[in-house]
Amino acid sequence: ATMNFDEIGTIYWFSPDTNGLLVGTLGGEWLISSSSNDDGITPTNIRVRKVSRFASGNVDPVRTGIALIYVQRYGRRVMELIADAYSGKYGGHHINEHAKHLAASGIKELAYQEETVPVVWALTNGGTLLGCTYRRISRFITEPPTFAAWHQHALGDGATINSMCVAPAIDNLSDALYLDMKDDSSEHWVEIVRPLFEDV
Numbered sequence: 001a002t003m004n005f006d007e008i009g010t011i012y013w014f015s016p017d018t019n020g021l022l023v024g025t026l027g028g029e030w031l032i033s034s035s036s037n038d039d040g041i042t043p044t045n046i047r048v049r050k051v052s053r054f055a056s057g058n059v060d061p062v063r064t065g066i067a068l069i070y071v072q073r074y075g076r077r078v079m080e081l082i083a084d085a086y087s088g089k090y091g092g093h094h095i096n097e098h099a100k101h102l103a104a105s106g107i108k109e110l111a112y113q114e115e116t117v118p119v120v121w122a123l124t125n126g127g128t129l130l131g132c133t134y135r136r137i138s139r140f141i142t143e144p145p146t147f148a149a150w151h152q153h154a155l156g157d158g159a160t161i162n163s164m165c166v167a168p169a170i171d172n173l174s175d176a177l178y179l180d181m182k183d184d185s186s187e188h189w190v191e192i193v194r195p196l197f198e199d200v
Contacts, residue, residue, distance in 0.1 A: 003023075003030065003048050004048075005025070005027055006027070007026075007027035007028075009025050009026065009027055010025060010026040011023055011024070011025050012024045012025060012026070012056050012057065012058045012059070013056065013058075013059075013060055013061055013070070015061050015063065015068055017031070017068070017083070018083070019031060019033055019083060019088075020032050020033030020034070020041070021033070021041070022051075022068060022081070024056030024061065024070055025055075025056060026055060026056065026073060027053070027055060028050050028051075028052055028053040028054065028055055028056075029050070029051050029052040029053075029054060029056060029081060029090065030048055030049065030050050030051060031048070031049055031051045031090070032046065032047070032048050033046075033047050033049075034046065034047065035047050051081075051089070051090035052081060052090050052091065052092075054072055054073075054077075054079050054081075054092075055072060055073035056070055056071070056072065056073060057070075057071040057072060057073050057074065057075050057107075059071040059075070059107060059108060059109060059110060060109075060110065061110065062110045062111060062112040062120060063112070064080075064112050064114075064118065064120065064134060064136065065135075065136065066082055066136060066139060067080040067081065067082045067092065067136045067145075068080065068081045068082070069081075069095070069110060069112070069120050069134070070110070071107045071110065071122075072094075074106070075103070075106030075107050075108075075125070076100050076103045076104065076106060076107070077094050077096065077100065077103075078094070078095050078096040078103070078107065078110075078120070078122065078132070079092055079093070079094055079095065080092040080093055080095050080136065080145065082136070082139065082141055083139075084139065084140060084141045084142075085139035085140055086140065089141070090141075091141035092141060093141075093144055093145065095120075095132065095134065095145060095148040096132065096148075096150055098150075099130075099132075099150035102124075102128070102130050102150060102152055103122065103124055103130065104126075105124045105125040105126035105128070106124060106125040107122045107123065107124055107125070107130075108123055108124065108125050109122070109123040109163060109164060110122055110123075111123075111164050111165055111166045111177065112166060113166045113175040113176075113177055114175055115173075115174040115175050116174045116175075117133060118133065118134055118135050119131045119132065119133050119134065119177075120132040120134045121164060121166070121177055123161055123163070123164055127155075127160035127161050128152065128153075129152070129153040129155065129161055129164075129179070130150060130151070130152055130153070131150070131151045131152075131153065132148055132149065132150045132151075133147060133148075133149045133151070134147065134148045134149075135147055155181075157183065158183055158184050159181050159182065159183050160181070160182055160183075161179050161180065161181060161182075162180040162181070162182055162188070163179075163180040164177060164178065164179050164180065165177075165178050166178070169192075170192075176192050176193060176194075177192070177193040178190055178191070178192055178193075179191045179192075179193065
């Protein structure tokens, strides 16, 4: 299928959605779906339409329940994208509006931890680890998230983070954040961030 962009159309990511397949591009966000609601997408019934003009960066998004969280074109804004319960139109909010200074060097990676506390993790180009304790319950795009509180995590001893991911913790009772770390000697190791509110 050919997507007829009206601006620069570099595709950065795809993400499945209940309405089809969301596509993040340099010029905005698109939805690929079939021409009728319950059919699968085929070469003869494919439909492509633009759903927002926020513009996406080259960072994989994360799904947080009903919302898709992604990085905006210039790497400093973190956006949410949801389909409105009433109109079906897509929209959302800039969830780090009051914490954009924390992402001054740009965000290069996102991860999402659901348990024990819902946190969107963001890794900056400067190697800084940011977190956003985030929850959205409302399906109406006119309403903001229930909460979106940002926090910064300092690392000692000159260590920097290369990459990160969220996977089940060793106890299989919660999620854990796994960090690929590196120090000045160029040695790599994996660190596991302890679950929040864990008894010690």
